Amino acid sequence: MTLSKGMTMSRFSYGAKLTPDEVDGGWVVTVRDIPEAITQGDDVESALREASDCLEEAIAARIDDQRDIPIPSPLMSDEYKVYLPIQTALKASVYLAMKESTLSKVQLASKLNVDEKEVRRILDPHHRTKLPTIERALQALGQQISLTITSTQV
16 A cells, blocks of 8 residues: 555445355355455345455455555445454554554564564454554554444444
8 A cells, every 4th residue: 555654544444245146145245455355144244244354354464464455445336334343453554554654663662662572463463452552552653543433234
């Protein structure tokens, strides 16, 4: 992802298309911006729940592999909005802010006055990190958390 300085991505909801599975029944879910995020569900509700899990794993893999995380495209009329779970969204925010700042893990650890292993845990999508720790890391990177609550009614 390429952003102008100071414009770290802050929205982690992606459009997901549900297509009827003619062979097995149910719905196949694809996420246009994250091509590797493909899953399915027996009904719309379960398909969207699976889509969120699949999106989380796809973003986690991108962080682990140090790959880009694409900016979500505007939602198309035939798509449902799928949200990245908050813990992963926050970790992705730290990851993106680090890439933007070009700080190394060692340099961020120094700014936070912690061991470099702690920064690795903060960036590890599968490690549960306490919110104040993520908040401190983002602040050290010049970022601030802002919360928006959105209705998820289908």
